[in-house]
Amino acid sequence: MQFIDQARIAVRGGRGGDGIVAFRREKYVPAGGPSGGDGGRGGDVLLRADSNLQTLLDFKFRRLFAATDGVRGGPNRSSGASGKPLVIKVPCGTEVRDCRTGILLGDLTTPGQELLVACGGRGGLGNARYLSNRNRAPEKCTEGRDGEAWDLWLELKLLAEVGIIGQPNAGKSTLIAVLSAARPRIADYPFTTLVPNLGVVRKPSGDGTVFADIPGLIAGAAQGAGLGHEFLRHIERTRLLLHLVDGSGEDVVADLRVVEEELRAYGHGLVTRPRLVVLSKAELLDPVNLEESLAALKGHLASPEALPSLGAPLAISAATGQGLEALKAAVWRILEAEANGPADDRPGERSNAS
Numbered sequence: 001m002q003f004i005d006q007a008r009i010a011v012r013g014g015r016g017g018d019g020i021v022a023f024r025r026e027k028y029v030p031a032g033g034p035s036g037g038d039g040g041r042g043g044d045v046l047l048r049a050d051s052n053l054q055t056l057l058d059f060k061f062r063r064l065f066a067a068t069d070g071v072r073g074g075p076n077r078s079s080g081a082s083g084k085p086l087v088i089k090v091p092c093g094t095e096v097r098d099c100r101t102g103i104l105l106g107d108l109t110t111p112g113q114e115l116l117v118a119c120g121g122r123g124g125l126g127n128a129r130y131l132s133n134r135n136r137a138p139e140k141c142t143e144g145r146d147g148e149a150w151d152l153w154l155e156l157k158l159l160a161e162v163g164i165i166g167q168p169n170a171g172k173s174t175l176i177a178v179l180s181a182a183r184p185r186i187a188d189y190p191f192t193t194l195v196p197n198l199g200v201v202r203k204p205s206g207d208g209t210v211f212a213d214i215p216g217l218i219a220g221a222a223q224g225a226g227l228g229h230e231f232l233r234h235i236e237r238t239r240l241l242l243h244l245v246d247g248s249g250e251d252v253v254a255d256l257r258v259v260e261e262e263l264r265a266y267g268h269g270l271v272t273r274p275r276l277v278v279l280s281k282a283e284l285l286d287p288v289n290l291e292e293s294l295a296a297l298k299g300h301l302a303s304p305e306a307l308p309s310l311g312a313p314l315a316i317s318a319a320t321g322q323g324l325e326a327l328k329a330a331v332w333r334i335l336e337a338e339a340n341g342p343a344d345d346r347p348g349e350r351s352n353a354s
Ligand SMILES: Nc1nc2c(ncn2[C@@H]2O[C@H](COP(=O)(O)OP(=O)(O)OP(=O)(O)O)[C@@H](O)[C@H]2O)c(=O)[nH]1
Pocket: 166, 167, 168, 169, 170, 171, 172, 173, 174, 175, 185, 186, 187, 188, 189, 190, 191, 192, 193, 194, 214, 215, 216, 217, 280, 281, 282, 283, 284, 316, 317, 318, 319, 320
């Protein structure tokens, strides 16, 4: 499926119906008086979060959304019908901004959540409203007002709880494939993953947790190099990062640092986001090398220049399944602890691995 995560749309509330001028004409009622009704209100435009949508793809093909207009007033003081509201469905996790100012208008995160984005115009008044002692036969009525019109910028931020990050070829997609039913492309070259993959990983209790695998990060990613930077915003909302380091790499500490630098440069709270460092492809290393690599990572994580991380680095192999149960157990434990008291705003409480 194509992955569209930004879109610009125009929304317009319906125009209010006009009020009208009319007079009551009935047998035996001379000078029946003004009876022109009011116009109906124009329809509003709303956005609604819908859990069945995953992308903003629909907005590639349709960009203008207008609610229906209110109906003109009728004779006998009858008001025109109001315009129907127009509800536009968007995926959960859609941020809505005013295109011109960039101001955040709302953030649709929970299914069913709605945001009013363009009010319909008020209906005009019929001449019945202008009846007074001085003027028994007013000829005056007013027109309906135009609805509001806005250009909106929609941006989808994936709602994954766990983000898998790392350099290209680290084995991120392979990991999400063995943990969940997601079937991303996996290949022996960098930049296999072009758009994020989401996978639901089942807890022992049967509940699912959404993991996101994003394209590999390279030096300069935060400034736009490579592909990963575009998708860093998707991991802004995760509660835990799994930082994969390729165990078969030449220098695991250097590889770890490259990505740490990018997180630091990107900012947006990723620096203090709970993070587990994971050495991948462990079955390719003999036990001595494996111990050495883990010790080197541990040494770096204990140093002041490292970003905070939780506990000691774990070793896994998506190929043999080694370490996967321990990894999942650690993930559930951390998520549970975070849920009981988010340590997010208290970075000081998170200790470096020792
Ligand atoms: N031996 C071994 N190879 C692995 C393991 N995990 C992944 N690989 C291989 O590593 C290569 C890269 O794996 P991917 O999962 O595509 O890596 P990625 O991190 O998603 O890469 P990008 O999408 O390019 O960022 C593939 O050839 C995988 O088969 C593992 O546990 N053991």
